Amino acid sequence: MMTARDNLLYFLYLHRTGLTVLALSVLLLVWPLLESNPYNLGLSNLIAIYAIVVLGLNLFIGYAGQISLGHAAFFAIGAYGSAIGTTTLGGPAWPVMIVVALAVSLVALALGLPALKLSGHYLAMATLGFNIVVYSILVQWDKVTGGPSGFSGIPYLSIGSVVFDNEIAFHYLVWTVAMIALLLCLNLVRSGVGRGLAALAEDETAAAALGVDTRRAKVKVFILSAVLASVAGSLFAHCYAFVSPDSFNIFVSVDFVIMVVVGGMGSIWGTLFGTALITLLPEWIEALESYKDIIHGLILVLILLFLPQGLVTGIVDAVRTRIALSRHHA
Amino acid sequence: MSGFQDLLQFVFAGVTSGAIYALIALGFCVVHNTIGIVNFAQVDFVSLGGMFLFTGLYWSGLPMALALPGAVAGVTLVGIVVERLGVRPSRSQNHLVLIFLTIGISIILRGIMKLVWGKNRMAVPPLAGEEPLRIAGAAILPQAVAILIITAIAIGLLVIFFRGTRLGLCMRAVASNQTAASVVGIPVGRVKAASFALAGGLGGLAGVLVTPITTLSYDVGVMLGLKGFAAAILGGFGSFPGAVLGGVMLGLLESLSAGYWSSAYKDVAAFVVLLLVLFVRPKGLLGK
Numbered sequence: 001m002m003t004a005r006d007n008l009l010y011f012l013y014l015h016r017t018g019l020t021v022l023a024l025s026v027l028l029l030v031w032p033l034l035e036s037n038p039y040n041l042g043l044s045n046l047i048a049i050y051a052i053v054v055l056g057l058n059l060f061i062g063y064a065g066q067i068s069l070g071h072a073a074f075f076a077i078g079a080y081g082s083a084i085g086t087t088t089l090g091g092p093a094w095p096v097m098i099v100v101a102l103a104v105s106l107v108a109l110a111l112g113l114p115a116l117k118l119s120g121h122y123l124a125m126a127t128l129g130f131n132i133v134v135y136s137i138l139v140q141w142d143k144v145t146g147g148p149s150g151f152s153g154i155p156y157l158s159i160g161s162v163v164f165d166n167e168i169a170f171h172y173l174v175w176t177v178a179m180i181a182l183l184l185c186l187n188l189v190r191s192g193v194g195r196g197l198a199a200l201a202e203d204e205t206a207a208a209a210l211g212v213d214t215r216r217a218k219v220k221v222f223i224l225s226a227v228l229a230s231v232a233g234s235l236f237a238h239c240y241a242f243v244s245p246d247s248f249n250i251f252v253s254v255d256f257v258i259m260v261v262v263g264g265m266g267s268i269w270g271t272l273f274g275t276a277l278i279t280l281l282p283e284w285i286e287a288l289e290s291y292k293d294i295i296h297g298l299i300l301v302l303i304l305l306f307l308p309q310g311l312v313t314g315i316v317d318a319v320r321t322r323i324a325l326s327r328h329h330a
Numbered sequence: 331m332s333g334f335q336d337l338l339q340f341v342f343a344g345v346t347s348g349a350i351y352a353l354i355a356l357g358f359c360v361v362h363n364t365i366g367i368v369n370f371a372q373v374d375f376v377s378l379g380g381m382f383l384f385t386g387l388y389w390s391g392l393p394m395a396l397a398l399p400g401a402v403a404g405v406t407l408v409g410i411v412v413e414r415l416g417v418r419p420s421r422s423q424n425h426l427v428l429i430f431l432t433i434g435i436s437i438i439l440r441g442i443m444k445l446v447w448g449k450n451r452m453a454v455p456p457l458a459g460e461e462p463l464r465i466a467g468a469a470i471l472p473q474a475v476a477i478l479i480i481t482a483i484a485i486g487l488l489v490i491f492f493r494g495t496r497l498g499l500c501m502r503a504v505a506s507n508q509t510a511a512s513v514v515g516i517p518v519g520r521v522k523a524a525s526f527a528l529a530g531g532l533g534g535l536a537g538v539l540v541t542p543i544t545t546l547s548y549d550v551g552v553m554l555g556l557k558g559f560a561a562a563i564l565g566g567f568g569s570f571p572g573a574v575l576g577g578v579m580l581g582l583l584e585s586l587s588a589g590y591w592s593s594a595y596k597d598v599a600a601f602v603v604l605l606l607v608l609f610v611r612p613k614g615l616l617g618k
Contacts, residue, residue, distance in 0.1 A: 067426065114609035120425060121368050125563040126608055128556065129601040140594040250556075254433060261430050293441030300434035301416060308422045 017186060020269070021179070028175045032168045041167035043280065045239065048174040051275045052181045052232035054259045055268065056225030059185060061257070062266030063194065064221045065201030067120065069253050070127030073134040074226040076248035077104050078233025080138065080145055083154045083243055088144070093157050097234040101227050108226035112219045131250050138245040150244030157238045170239050177235060181228055185268050188224075197221060201266070258300050264310020273312050338468040340589040341582065346474040348581025349481035350540045354558025355565065355573035356488065357532035362568050363505035364525040367425055370432040371412055373555025374439040375530050378405045379537020380546040381447050384454050394457065402534045409530020412439075413523045443548035456542040477539045484535060485574060492570075497524055505568075557584075560604050566617025575615060580604070 002010070012019065035041060057071050081100030085091045091099075115126040138145045145151060156165040157173065164173045188194045199207035200214050208214045237243050255278060263274025278296075285295055307314030354376060361369040382404040386397030416435045420428060458472035492498040503511040504521045512518045536558070537551065544550055561580045565572025580600055587599035607615065 061426070065426065067429065111605075114612075115605075118608060118612050121362070121567050122563060122608060122612060122614075124368060124429070125560060126605055129560065129604050132556070133598050133601045133605075136595065136597045140598075254437075257430060257433070265426065290445055291441070293444060294438050295441075297434045297437030297439075297441060301431060301438065304422070304427050304431045304434060305420050308420075308424065308427045 021183065021186070025179060028171075028179070032171050038167040041171055043283065045167065045170045045174050047272075047276045047279045048171075048178040049232050049236050049239070050256070050259065050279055051178050051272055052174075052235070053229045054256055054263075054271050054275045055178075055181050055185050056228030057256050058260045058263070058265065058268065058271045059188070059197070059221050060225045061260050062264070063189060063197040063201055064218050065204075066116070066218060066222070067124040068127045068222075068225075069124055069250065069257065070129075070131035070134075071225065071229050071256050072248045072250065072252035073127075073131040074104055074108065074229035075233040075236070075252070076134050076138060076245075077107065078230030079237040079243045079248070080151065080233075081230070082234035082237045083151045084144065086155055086238075087151070087153055093155060093238060097231065100234060101230045104230035105223050105227050108223045109219065112222040112226075116215060116218045116222060128250060128253075131248075131253050135245055135249050138248065145245075148245060150242055152242045154237050154241045154243070156241065157235075164238070174235055174239065177231065182268065182272070185271075189268060193217065193220070198266070258296075261300060262303055262311055264313035267310055267313045270310045270312035274310065277311075332467075335467040336589065338466055340585045342465075342468055342470050342474065343589075344582035344585035345578060346477050346581070347540075347584065348561075348578035349477050350536050350554065350577075351558045351561040351580050352574045352577025353481055353484065353532050353536040353539075354555055355562035355577050356485075356570060357529035357536075358559055358562040359568050359570060359573050360501070360525045360532070361529045362562075364501060364508075364522050365417070365428070367428045367432065368559065369526070369529060370429070370555075370559075371416075371436045371439060372529055372533050372558065373551045374436050374443070375405050375409065375533025376537040376540070376551030376555050376558075377443060377546075377548055378408055378439070378551075379534030380454060380541030380550060381443060381537075381548075382534070383538045383541065384447070384452055384546055387455070394455075398457070398538050401538050402531055405534025405537070406527045406531040408439075409526040409528070409533075410523055412530070413526035417526070418519070418522070440548055440552075447548060449548065452546040454538075454541045454546050457539075471543070473539075473542050480535070480539060484532070488570070497521070501525060501528075557600070560601065563614055564604055564607060566614030569614070569616045572614055572616035579615075 031044070032041065035044070053071060053075055057068060060066050060068055078097075078100055081103065082093070082097055085096035085100060086093050089096075111126070111130060115123060118126055139148050141147075156163055158164060162169070164170055189198070196207065196212040196217050199210060199212055200217055204214055236247070259274040259278045260271065261274070262277055263270030263272070281296065281299075282292060285292055288295065303311060303314075309317065354372060357372050357375065358369065361367065361372070379401050382401035383397055386392045386400050387394065390397075392400065412435055417428065417431060420431055422428065456471070456473040457476040460472070462469040462471050463475065464470075490498075492502055500511070500516045500521050501524065503514075503516055504518055508518055511521075533551075533555070536554070540554060541550065544554075557580060558577070561576035562568075562573050563576070564580060565574070565576025583603055584596045584600045588596040591599065611617070
């Protein structure tokens with residue numbers, strides 16, 4: 001016999017993902033009313049843009065168990081593609097964004113088909129090499145990219161008469177896209193494709209034996225993550241109206257990986273947390289400017305040593321174990 | 331004739347930087363063979379070598395003959411500390427976790443170097459004079475000659491180490507089968523620490539040799555180190571002859587494309603060729 005309280009708890013448990021998404025959406029909807037400081041809004045917008053990249057990257061690292069140290073390159077192609085497409089070539093912003101994303105999916109396919117035959121360390125090198133190549137081109141091909149001093153004058157996005165030209169408008173734009181990416185990932189990991197990927201991360205041979213087309217699954221998720229990075233890059237370019245190569249070097253790729261690891265490899269919700277933490281960290285420890293790198297590295301090392309499944313998953317697991325143990329003793 | 335002289339000049343330059351890449355690549359391979367991971371802290375061993383040499387020469391006033399081996403020994407020690415405090419405590423067997431761990435350690439090492447030596451670029455004097463030698467019409471710096479000779483000696487010593495000494499044979503045993511090695515009584519933990527020490531020594535040696543040419547800063551090792559990684563991958567990750575071959579090929583590729591095409595795009599050329607080689611031979615040139 002279930003009491004009303006049990007019923008409510010069961011309902012909450014059953015719909016926990018949907019309800020969390022709903023709560024987060026409501027919070028995001030009213031956030032600009034609570035937080036009016038444009039600087040802080042700018043930070044939360046940056047979190048949304050990075051989260052779009054890191055969600056895709058986490059599917060690739062956490063679910064497919066592969067290493068990419070080159071996702072800043074796809075982010076770069078998205079950003080510079082939109083910048084050049086709308087400014088130099090004078091194209092309309094939204095279609096350019098889609099064309100660039102399609103182009104990135106082709107690049108990812110061309111890179112992924114041969115590269116994903118490679119295992120572990122070779123793949124790390126291939127993606128790292130790709131990032132170095134893209135970065136060098138951004139710096140050196142200054143006639144097109146503006147070189148080291150960057151590319152400015154990128155137009156703002158607009159829908160009809162609504163122009164996204166201030167932090168509050170950006171907020172709704174970037175977080176809408178981030179929430180769509182989040183929903184996409186949440187649904188994907190529970191689909192057959194997602195379960196196949198999880199099996200792949202655990203043991204590639206076993207997954208193949210169970211009928212998962214491992215190569216195709218890896219290429220697909222690589223392309224998906226590249227397209228998400230490209231869209232995030234386009235948004236980045238249109239929001240800041242300026243891009244420079246420094247936002248896309250290999251250290252940015254490493255930061256994306258750190259965000260995945262801190263949030264937990266294979267944890268979609270953890271991704272949001274990891275992205276927010278690593279984006280905000282430099283703001284909080286600004287007073288300790290000279291220790292910034294050391295603290296950054298220490299956080300990564302300590303998490304990997306003691307909670308290798310990431311902060312969110314690690315803490316949730318620890319609490320669950322505690323509860324189970326206390327029940328056992330009671 | 332001047333066409334030939336140019337070529338000779340580019341080949342000299344390529345082999346010199348190739349020797350440096352080879353030393354770094356060997357460091358990557360040593361750790362990979364015993365632990366099975368990419369040790370990204372290797373890139374900072376290179377910077378540290380230069381930093382220790384600078385400190386030995388200018389802060390302690392040591393002569394070059396003492397400061398150079400001192401710097402290499404210092405980085406060897408750092409290698410052991412990194413293994414002891416950073417890698418060994420990890421309870422995870424997951425390679426992804428261990429590789430990201432070395433990235434974290436690398437960030438910490440760079441942070442410490444920035445703190446101790448600052449962000450400014452520094453100059454380290456070369457081993458020999460600065461007057462270029464002329465060989466068949468091509469100019470070659472005495473430092474480049476020193477790099478080639480010392481690298482050749484180091485590789486020779488490595489060969490003797492791996493074939494003739496107890497520790498070297500233990501390392502090869504662990505590389506070929508860790509379980510079997512521990513069954514016959516080889517202290518696997520100590521061998522892993524030794525492999526980090528050796529990687530530190532090789533990285534540090536590359537650092538003390540190359541910084542007189544490049545100028546020294548806390549992040550000088552990043553690009554050099556990643557090229558060393560690329561060289562190791564090109565030759566076949568884990569293969570020692572492959573690391574040397576990969577290093578020299580990458581160095582030549584870079585200097586020839588800088589000479590005959592564009593110096594701005596030499597990195598692009600080097601890495602594009604690397605990607606193409608990997609796509610044709612996914613295990614590198616000499617990989618198994």
